[in-house]
Amino acid sequence: MSRTPFRLALTGLAAGLSLAMSQPAARAAEGGVKPPALNWSFSGPLGKFDRAQLQRGFKVFKEVCSSCHGASLIAFRNLSEPGGPEFTPGQVAALAATYQIKDGPNDQGEMFERPGRPADRFPSPFPNEQAARAAQGGAYPPDFSVLAKARTYVRGFPAFVFDIFTQYQEQGPDYIHALMVGYKDPPAGFPALLPGQNYNEYMPGHLIAMPKPLSDGQVEYPKGPDGKAQVPETVDQYARDVAAFMVWMAEPHLEQRKRIALWFMPFLVILAFLLYFSKKKIWSRMPDGSPAH
Amino acid sequence: MSGHSSYVPKTGIERWLDARLPIVRLAHDSAVSYPVPRNLNYLWTFGGILVFMLVAQIVTGIILVMHYTPHATMAFNSVEHIMRDVNYGWLLRYLHANGASMFFIAVYVHIFRGIYYGSYKAPREVLWILGVVIFLLMMATAFMGYVLPWGQMSFWGATVITNLFSALPVIGETIVTYLWGGYSVDNPTLNRFFSLHYLLPFMIFGVVVLHVWALHHVGQNNPTGVEVKNVEKDTVPFTPYATIKDLFGMVVFMIVFGWFVFYQPNFMGHADNYIPANPAATPAHIVPEWYFLPFYAILRAIPDKLGGVLAMGSAIVVLAFLPWIDTSKVRSMNYRPIARQLFWAWLVVCIGLGYLGAMPAEGGYVVASQIFTVLYFGFFVALFVVGLFERPKALPTSIADSVLASAKGGSAARLATATAAEPNVKG
Numbered sequence: 076m077s078r079t080p081f082r083l084a085l086t087g088l089a090a091g092l093s094l095a096m097s098q099p100a101a102r103a104a105e106g107g108v109k110p111p112a113l114n115w116s117f118s119g120p121l122g123k124f125d126r127a128q129l130q131r132g133f134k135v136f137k138e139v140c141s142s143c144h145g146a147s148l149i150a151f152r153n154l155s156e157p158g159g160p161e162f163t164p165g166q167v168a169a170l171a172a173t174y175q176i177k178d179g180p181n182d183q184g185e186m187f188e189r190p191g192r193p194a195d196r197f198p199s200p201f202p203n204e205q206a207a208r209a210a211q212g213g214a215y216p217p218d219f220s221v222l223a224k225a226r227t228y229v230r231g232f233p234a235f236v237f238d239i240f241t242q243y244q245e246q247g248p249d250y251i252h253a254l255m256v257g258y259k260d261p262p263a264g265f266p267a268l269l270p271g272q273n274y275n276e277y278m279p280g281h282l283i284a285m286p287k288p289l290s291d292g293q294v295e296y297p298k299g300p301d302g303k304a305q306v307p308e309t310v311d312q313y314a315r316d317v318a319a320f321m322v323w324m325a326e327p328h329l330e331q332r333k334r335i336a337l338w339f340m341p342f343l344v345i346l347a348f349l350l351y352f353s354k355k356k357i358w359s360r361m362p363d364g365s366p367a368h
Numbered sequence: 369m370s371g372h373s374s375y376v377p378k379t380g381i382e383r384w385l386d387a388r389l390p391i392v393r394l395a396h397d398s399a400v401s402y403p404v405p406r407n408l409n410y411l412w413t414f415g416g417i418l419v420f421m422l423v424a425q426i427v428t429g430i431i432l433v434m435h436y437t438p439h440a441t442m443a444f445n446s447v448e449h450i451m452r453d454v455n456y457g458w459l460l461r462y463l464h465a466n467g468a469s470m471f472f473i474a475v476y477v478h479i480f481r482g483i484y485y486g487s488y489k490a491p492r493e494v495l496w497i498l499g500v501v502i503f504l505l506m507m508a509t510a511f512m513g514y515v516l517p518w519g520q521m522s523f524w525g526a527t528v529i530t531n532l533f534s535a536l537p538v539i540g541e542t543i544v545t546y547l548w549g550g551y552s553v554d555n556p557t558l559n560r561f562f563s564l565h566y567l568l569p570f571m572i573f574g575v576v577v578l579h580v581w582a583l584h585h586v587g588q589n590n591p592t593g594v595e596v597k598n599v600e601k602d603t604v605p606f607t608p609y610a611t612i613k614d615l616f617g618m619v620v621f622m623i624v625f626g627w628f629v630f631y632q633p634n635f636m637g638h639a640d641n642y643i644p645a646n647p648a649a650t651p652a653h654i655v656p657e658w659y660f661l662p663f664y665a666i667l668r669a670i671p672d673k674l675g676g677v678l679a680m681g682s683a684i685v686v687l688a689f690l691p692w693i694d695t696s697k698v699r700s701m702n703y704r705p706i707a708r709q710l711f712w713a714w715l716v717v718c719i720g721l722g723y724l725g726a727m728p729a730e731g732g733y734v735v736a737s738q739i740f741t742v743l744y745f746g747f748f749v750a751l752f753v754v755g756l757f758e759r760p761k762a763l764p765t766s767i768a769d770s771v772l773a774s775a776k777g778g779s780a781a782r783l784a785t786a787t788a789a790e791p792n793v794k795g
Contacts, residue, residue, distance in 0.1 A: 238635065328452075332458065332630055335459075362605065
């Protein structure tokens with residue numbers, strides 16, 4: 076008797092869950108292929124950005140991406156701040172000066188252009204979204220400032236539960252890297268591409284307006300003492316570097332956050348132990364002298 | 369539980385103040401000498417954790433407001449300004465955003481504990497209803513807070529949820545227009561949500577004061593559900609016993625909180641909310657914050673819009689009627705063999721609804737949501753019916769007896785108390 080309602084509930088639960096579980100396969104097909112999870116230097120509790128990688132990523136961004144994509148929330152000065160690419164302030168001032176920034180009005184009431192200063196934000200390639208769309212055949216190249224946090228893919232159950240413990244949260248850079256290396260010929264049977272459409276393995280729906288942006292050897296990387304580039308000048312490497320740079324742009328205080336956690340979390344654990352033993356001590360005697368439990 | 373005051377003013381100043389405004393006496397009676405059942409488990413520390421979370425949210429929120437701009441064209445960037453240029457702004461914002469989630473984790477534990485141990489039963493009905501009011505206020509506050517960063521989910525979540533009110537007959541459209549301050553979600557909506565998001569936490573604070581007042585008047589429930597009979601034997605003074613235990617619970621909770629803030633700050637958020645609000649582009653799947661998902665699943669399970677809104681509203685309001693829905697005289701489900709199983713099944717149903725709320729409303733998910741919605745409300749029907757015929761296990765005669773029995777660990781001791789307790793079962 077007593078077990079009947081429980082069994083009923085369990086049966087209902089099983090029926091509901093099996094119905095629910097029959098769906099995700101259909102969704103995965105619509106969404107695209109899951110990007111491979113890469114090793115990132117900034118993942119995990121001890122994660123830090125790789126300065127050289129951020130500097131390379133900035134070079135890729137500046138020479139390739141920034142012709143269409145803005146980074147309007149990033150100031151030049153950020154590039155020399157701790158926890159980022161850490162260019163020298165001199166390098167940043169020189170870099171900023173290569174840009175013409177619109178300023179004003181001056182005391183004549185005129186707008187004018189002047190060389191950039193470290194405090195200026197990165198100039199966007201288009202004055203507004205409409206201008207960008209007009210130049211890009213209707214597509215809008217999104218701003219890069221927080222894009223690494225704005226892109227993800229469905230982790231699904233139970234992966235998202237394990238992510239709490241493994242601290243996996245690099246869906247954004249994994250997806251961005253996969254997108255860069257995901258340009259392929261459409262498989263047989265895929266509907267013919269219209270002008271302005273490109274096939275990408277990892278794009279949800281596989282159709283992307285952006286043409287393949289990177290190719291091997293396109294960006295020259297700093298040379299080592301032997302005169303060779305220290306990392307391969309390949310699309311895969313460019314994609315990793317620019318994705319890492321985008322994570323820094325989206326989360327410029329990541330290193331500070333993890334550094335604080337490095338002492339704060341152990342502090343909490345020690346405090347918890349101290350409180351636990353204090354609690355044990357206090358509860359070992361009841362006010363009337365009887366044992367606790 | 370409120371006995372005579374044991375406060376003795378020691379200095380002249382204290383005596384002078386005590387005769388004019390007995391505020392120190394109030395603090396002493398409610399936080400030092402207040403008698404607490406000695407058998408409370410760690411689930412009872414969540415009340416204190418919730419007070420901590422409310423204060424933490426108010427403090428971080430007040431500082432965030434100093435840097436935030438409530439305007440449709442500037443809100444998103446002002447949040448990013450906090451994240452980038454304000455000293456420790458990232459910490460404040462992550463504390464506040466994750467704090468909302470942690471607040472709800474704690475409140476759900478608190479509510480489920482109340483249901484399991486029958487803390488809503490006489491004489492604690494008003495205490496319980498005040499709790500449901502706090503829960504409703506929390507939901508309104510959290511919903512409006514999520515709109516403030518003015519990302520895609522902020523905007524579209526606000527659009528979907530405010531539109532629900534239009535389902536109400538006659539007054540629906542008017543309510544929606546007042547919520548929006550216009551004919552769509554726009555800058556006026558953002559401004560009034562900001563204003564209310566600042567106001568509601570203080571209203572929550574006010575109701576929390578009433579909640580705690582009611583609690584201190586009727587006294588705490590406890591895992592046996594047996595009322596305190598002998599204050600000397602059954603209770604311990606709040607300080608130091610409950611104070612140290614609550615502090616320990618709070619710090620353990622802070623470790624979990626810190627884990628998310630420092631290591632996974634965006635785990636409980638939605639990536640789409642890092643895309644600025646765009647009225648011209650609807651996200652593929654509009655999902656509310658995780659703590660609303662079970663109710664969202666119930667909303668979408670009903671094909672009719674008004675029906676869905678009513679079902680969702682009832683799913684929350686039904687909690688307020690629990691004291692009268694539950695027909696059993698026995699409080700704690702530890703002594704209710706059938707109700708206890710119902711409870712655990714219902715907990716699974718609630719989590720299942722949460723999962724379904726995150727899935728798209730199509731195909732099997734809708735059917736599953738409908739089954740689970742029936743099961744959700746079925747729990748309350750079952751609780752009503754089961755209370756009429758269930759034979760509860762024997763209750764301990766007193767809190768002290770139950771503590772001593774479990775301390776001895778002997779089944780003989782428990783048997784003895786159990787027999788002695790028999791006449792008490794229906795009392």
